Amino acid sequence: MFLPTKDWSLLRAPWFAAAFLMAWIAGFGNASAEPSKQNRANPSTIAKQTSKSHAITFASVDGDVQITSEFAGGRMNGCQQVSASEFAITIHPERDQINDSAWYAFRIDSTQPRDVCVRLNYVGGSHRYDPKVSRDGKTWMATPQWVTKRHPLGSEVELSIPLDGKPIWIAGQELIGGEVLQRWTDTLESLPYVNRSVIGQSVQGRPLHRLDITDADRPDYVFIVARQHPPEVSGAIGMMHFVETIADASPLSEQFRSRYCAAVVPMVNPDGVAQGHWRCNANGVDLNRDWAHFSQPETKAVVNQLLACRKTDDGRLCLFIDFHSTFDDVFYTTPPKANLFPQGFTDQWLGAIQGRFPAYEVNRKANHNLQRSTSKAYVARTLGVTAITYEFGDETDRETIRTVASGAAEEMMRLLVNLPAGTAEPSIADRGAAESTDLVAVGADPKR
Ligand SMILES: [Zn+2]
DSSP states (O other): OBOOHHHHHHHHHHHHHHHHHHHHHTTOOSOBSSOSGGGSOOTTTOSEEEBSSSOOEEEOTTSOEEEEOOSTTOBOOEEEEEETTEEEEEEOOSSSSOOSOOOOEEEEEESSEEEEEEEEEESSSOOOOOOEEESSSSSOEEOGGGEEEEOTTSSEEEEEEEEESSOEEEESSOOOOHHHHHHHHHHHHTSTTEEEEEEEEOTTSOEEEEEEEOSOSSOEEEEEEEOSSTTOHHHHHHHHHHHHHHTSSSHHHHHHHTTEEEEEEOOSOHHHHHTTOSSOOTTSOOGGGOTTTOOSHHHHHHHHHHHHHTTSSSOOEEEEEEEEEESSOEEEEOOTTOOOBSTTHHHHHHHHHHHHOTTSOOOEEETTTTTSOOHHHHIIIIIOBOEEEEEEETTOOHHHHHHHHHHHHHHHHHHHHTSOTTOOOOOGGGHHHHHHHTOOOOOOOTTO
């Protein structure tokens, strides 16, 4: 399974040289910036395709295999044919010096059933996501068994892919992009107590949507955001189940909505998702490190909504949850003694989730990243409100995500409907003492 670097070089050396020579003769040694007809390989002459763009289309020498990343969420920066049935794909991040969440997504079309070997070569990162595959671009299946070789440093993996003459999508995670979110929000919006609004635009002009789920005229608020980081799909799946539970027909959810509003921004970074980014928005900024500067239109739009929740006459902001993904399921929280409103909520909530799922380990890491400009740190430090980063594991079983996220939403609602009315939210002026004593900086996990 594990080959040293030199063996990888030897394996591909003869075909690499031949393919490179063919590409050079054909004049395709230079990269082109944007997806266009120039990026499309001519099947009769080209065996290599490279580009600074994440969206290119490659054709095999015999013309029967096409590999493309020219779709929303696609990422493949280069492709070359190594032998009749072997292809080497290059994956770049959107900028240098970036969190190592190496996203890839491409589709292979062929008319003949055949087995192909595809090598993923990562530039500036390493393999994180085992492949998920789809035959229709909608339903997905995890296929870790397709990974037949891994470079020990993760710089290259080899996938063995059975083609059946029909298109096949291969991506780091399920493709849950703008279109899927649109259908999801359309379904929710058909409910009488769900309203959608556009709260701003991304750098590239994509709308930023907010859903309000409430039956109350002057509600207290739970504010939920997701997808600041494009590849963190398991977090988005968790957010969707969490929100669907708040919107369901159970007596508990009805009771919750009679007093609270769940304000949801389901995709904070639509440009990054559409362009298959590893981490950033279209300006190359990590949005979850922009919650002190608010230099980007996406973070500005969200924080304006968040602050407006505190300005309503009777409403209070009671909880902020930011959904992400990392290697395992984990709640990144503020310190247990932090003086946040509602007092003691985090302990009670995570305890209730653990009590509900005894066989599931509720993993809490307190004091995470509080020195950084993250959403959670901003809300806790500046607004004095309980803020939690809710992470699901990259490869956590999707049914487990559904069960735990739905249960977590119910336990949250059960606690909040019992919160005494009129309990004062701490004023911003009161935050000074808590900030200097409780919210101290500790080590950070760069994967988050
Ligand atoms: Zn994240």
